[in-house]
Amino acid sequence: MAASPATEKKVLSDDQVAFYHRHGYLILENVLSAAELKGLQDASERLRDERSRLGGDDSLAVIQNVALFDDAFMQAARHPVMLGAVTQLIGENLRLQHCKLNWKPPAKGKGEVGWHQDFPFFPHTNYDLLACMFLLDDAVPENGCMRMIPGSHLRGPVDHYNAESGKFTGRCTEPREYEHDVARGNVVDLVVPAGSMTIHHCCMLHASYPNHSDTPRRGLVYQIAAGDSIQLGGNLHKVWPIWLQGENPLQARIGNHTVYRLSQQITNVGGLEPSADWQKVTQD
Numbered sequence: 001m002a003a004s005p006a007t008e009k010k011v012l013s014d015d016q017v018a019f020y021h022r023h024g025y026l027i028l029e030n031v032l033s034a035a036e037l038k039g040l041q042d043a044s045e046r047l048r049d050e051r052s053r054l055g056g057d058d059s060l061a062v063i064q065n066v067a068l069f070d071d072a073f074m075q076a077a078r079h080p081v082m083l084g085a086v087t088q089l090i091g092e093n094l095r096l097q098h099c100k101l102n103w104k105p106p107a108k109g110k111g112e113v114g115w116h117q118d119f120p121f122f123p124h125t126n127y128d129l130l131a132c133m134f135l136l137d138d139a140v141p142e143n144g145c146m147r148m149i150p151g152s153h154l155r156g157p158v159d160h161y162n163a164e165s166g167k168f169t170g171r172c173t174e175p176r177e178y179e180h181d182v183a184r185g186n187v188v189d190l191v192v193p194a195g196s197m198t199i200h201h202c203c204m205l206h207a208s209y210p211n212h213s214d215t216p217r218r219g220l221v222y223q224i225a226a227g228d229s230i231q232l233g234g235n236l237h238k239v240w241p242i243w244l245q246g247e248n249p250l251q252a253r254i255g256n257h258t259v260y261r262l263s264q265q266i267t268n269v270g271g272l273e274p275s276a277d278w279q280k281v282t283q284d
Contacts, residue, residue: 011084020089024153024201025190031081032134032195041136043072044101044218061103066220067242073099077222082132082197083245086224089199090128093227093246097122097129102219104144104211111144111217112210114171115178118223119202120160121170122234125254127153128226129202136218138194143213146190146198146206149181153201178205228253 012026020026032040047069051061067074076082077096086094104111118131139145158177162169172178181187190198200206211217224244225231230252250262 009084010088011081012088017088020199020201023150024204025148025150025188026085026199027190027192027196028081028085028199029193029196031079031197034195036076036079037136037195039072040076040134040220041218043070044103044136044220046070047101048103061101061105063101063103064098066101067096067099073101073220076134076220077242078244079134082134082222085197085199086130086132087245090130090224090226090229091246093249094244095225095227095229095248096242096244097223097225097231099220099222102133102217102221104208104217106143106211106214106216109210109212111208113208115149115205115207116160116171117157117203117205118200119157120168122223123157123232124202124225124229125232125252125259126226126229126256127156127202128229128253130224131200131202132222132224133198134220135192135194135196135198136220137216139190139192139196139217139219140213141189141191141209142211143215143217144209144211145192145217146208146219148188148190148200149178149186149205150188152177152181152205153203155205156203158205172205181205226253228258 011028012020016026047063047066048061050069051063067077077099083094119127119129133146137143155177159173160169160171161167161173163173192198227243227246227249228251251258252260252262
């Protein structure tokens with residue numbers, strides 16, 4: 001399995017680590033160098049051109065498994081700042097749960113995403129699961145930046161199923177979980193420059209605006225799990241045995257307790273089916 005050398009110097013301060021655990025998100029500006037940013041922007045253009053050739057919808061493109069299509073995305077998955085920060089938050093053994101490119105094209109007035117959590121899409125045995133997003137464009141409300149409800153991750157998973165049909169909706173179906181916060185202004189818009197990285201907890205309630213601007217909003221997302229956080233269900237994402245750092249501890253953990261030692265390398269126990277490479281989903 002692949003490993004990435006641990007960074008010698010801590011990426012996050014103690015205050016930043018405490019902020020993440022208290023509020024459920026972080027913003028790290030200027031993570032990507034100018035050359036790294038340009039390389040990922042060029043890779044996203046190549047991917048968009050290929051997707052358009054295959055007849056993809058351009059109102060809200062969510063392109064899964066991007067690390068399989070371009071080496072630039074695989075290299076970014078092992079960016080030392082990202083791995084250093086994630087190590088401080090969930091530990092040294094890190095597995096790539098999935099990666100995707102979220103592309104909101106300009107001047108469409110589309111791409112709005114309602115309030116949701118990531119965890120219900122792919123429940124795991126514990127909450128040591130987070131999303132890192134590299135912003136390839138400046139993110140502002142006009143072009144569809146993300147919105148967060150600080151501290152909402154502490155509530156744990158909330159319902160995302162239709163009460164009548166029992167079907168998964170991909171959106172929080174308990175309005176009381178976010179309406180009061182929105183009314184009180186307890187919402188943060190993640191306004192960040194291109195080249196920055198955001199991190200959010202798997203139980204963070206978040207949403208994003210539509211794009212009304214003349215510029216795109218592209219975000220490269222890496223969902224990363226602790227080595228002993230094992231996926232239990234969900235069918236949107238292909239589960240890879242790709243290790244970004246460390247090694248497989250061969251154990252599954254529920255909460256803070258190791259409950260099952262694995263006799264072989266297992267990355268999920270849900271019997272999941274791989275998703276389509278160009279599958280359109282409305283997330284983030």
